[in-house]
Amino acid sequence: CRLALRAERPVPGRAHGLLALADGGFLAVANRPGRWLLRCDAHGGLVRQLTTDEERPRRTFNGHVVASPDEAWLFTTETDPATGEGWISVRDARTLARVGSFAAGGRDAHQVLLAPDGSLVVAIGGIVRDGNGRKIELEHMDPALVRLDPASGRLVGRWRLDDARLSIRHIAWSQGVSEQGTMPLLGVALQAEHDRAEQRRNAPTLAVWDGKALRLATRDAGAEGYAGDIAAGPGGGFVISGQKARRGLWWHPARPERLTLVAELTEPCGLATFDAGAGVLISAGRGVARWHVHEAPAMLPWPVALAPDNHWVVLRGAG
Numbered sequence: 001c002r003l004a005l006r007a008e009r010p011v012p013g014r015a016h017g018l019l020a021l022a023d024g025g026f027l028a029v030a031n032r033p034g035r036w037l038l039r040c041d042a043h044g045g046l047v048r049q050l051t052t053d054e055e056r057p058r059r060t061f062n063g064h065v066v067a068s069p070d071e072a073w074l075f076t077t078e079t080d081p082a083t084g085e086g087w088i089s090v091r092d093a094r095t096l097a098r099v100g101s102f103a104a105g106g107r108d109a110h111q112v113l114l115a116p117d118g119s120l121v122v123a124i125g126g127i128v129r130d131g132n133g134r135k136i137e138l139e140h141m142d143p144a145l146v147r148l149d150p151a152s153g154r155l156v157g158r159w160r161l162d163d164a165r166l167s168i169r170h171i172a173w174s175q176g177v178s179e180q181g182t183m184p185l186l187g188v189a190l191q192a193e194h195d196r197a198e199q200r201r202n203a204p205t206l207a208v209w210d211g212k213a214l215r216l217a218t219r220d221a222g223a224e225g226y227a228g229d230i231a232a233g234p235g236g237g238f239v240i241s242g243q244k245a246r247r248g249l250w251w252h253p254a255r256p257e258r259l260t261l262v263a264e265l266t267e268p269c270g271l272a273t274f275d276a277g278a279g280v281l282i283s284a285g286r287g288v289a290r291w292h293v294h295e296a297p298a299m300l301p302w303p304v305a306l307a308p309d310n311h312w313v314v315l316r317g318a319g
Contacts, residue, residue, distance in 0.1 A: 003288060003300045007044025011034050014271055016063030020313045027065050032062030034132040037096050050096040053229040064111040067093060075120060075150065081131045086124065102153025104148035111170050116183060119156060120148040125167045132185065138193050143168040145188060145214050159214035161207060166190045175232045175277030183211030187238035192225030200225040206240055206251055220259040222249050230312050231271035231280055234293040239280045241268045248282050263289045270312040283308040
C-alpha cells in the first residue's frame with residue numbers, strides 16, 4: 001500500500017478547512033485572516049474561486065465552511081477586521097457569492113457544523129485579535145459554543161466552560177446512535193491560552209456537548225494543552241491530535257477519565273474518520289498514520305515533501 005498524488009492545485013495562501021461534497025468534489029477555505037474560497041470537482045479541477053477583495057462589508061475568512069443539507073447554501077465563519085466581531089456569511093454554493101450574513105455570537109468564530117436538527121453549531125474561540133489575526137488582550141477572552149438558527153441568524157443558545165483561557169476551536173460529531181429527540185455527542189477540541197507555559201501544558205484539551213450542557217470530557221493533559229483537530233472515534237468517542245505533544249489520543253465515553261495513546265508522530269494534526277468511526281487517518285509531518293481499533297496500525301510516507309495543515313477530509317466515492 002502506498003500514497004499517490006491524484007491532483008494538485010496552487011492556492012493564494014495557506015489553506016485550512018475542507019468540506020467534502022456529494023458530487024465527489026470539495027471546498028477549501030483560506031486560513032484566518034483569509035481572503036479566498038474555492039470549489040473543486042471530483043478530479044481536483046477548479047470549478048470556482050472567490051476572493052473577498054470586492055465584497056462589502058469587508059470581512060476575512062476564519063478557515064471553515066459547512067453546507068446546508070441540500071448543498072445549495074454555504075455558511076462560512078468570518079471576522080470584521082474593523083471591530084473583531086465574528087460573522088456567519090450565507091453563500092450561494094454555485095457562485096460562492098455572499099447572499100446574506102448574521103452575527104456569529106462572539107469574537108474569533110472558528111469551525112461551524114450543521115446539527116442534526118438543521119441548526120448551526122459554532123465554535124467561538126473567544127480570542128481578541130488585531131487586524132492581522134495576531135492574539136492580543138488574552139485576559140479578555142470569551143470562548144463559547146453557540147447554536148444559531150440558519151434561517152434567521154437567531155441565537156438559540158450559548159454554552160461556556162469555567163476556564164475562559166480554554167479556546168474552543170474545532171468540533172466533531174460522534175458516530176454514536178442517540179435516543180430519538182436528542183443530539184448525538186459533540187466533541188470540542190480546545191487550545192490553552194494561559195499566561196504560563198506550565199499552565200498550558202497541563203491544561204485539558206477535550207470537552208463534550210450533549211445539546212444541553214458543555215463540560216470537560218477529561219482533565220487528562222496528554223495533548224499538552226493543544227488539540228489541532230478532532231474526529232469521531234470508535235465506540236462513540238473522539239480522537240484528537242496533540243500536535244505539540246506529537247500524539248494521537250483517543251477518548252472513549254466508557255473510560256472518560258483518560259486519553260488513550262494511539263499514535264506517536266512528528267507534527268500530527270489532520271484527522272479523518274473511516275470505517276464508520278472504527279478507524280482514523282492522521283496526517284503528519286512525514287506521512288499518514290492509519291489507526292484502526294481492530295487492525296494493525298500502518299504508516300505511509302508522503303510521496304513528495306508536504307506540509308499539511310490542520311485538516312483533511314475523505315472525499316465521497318473515494319476508494
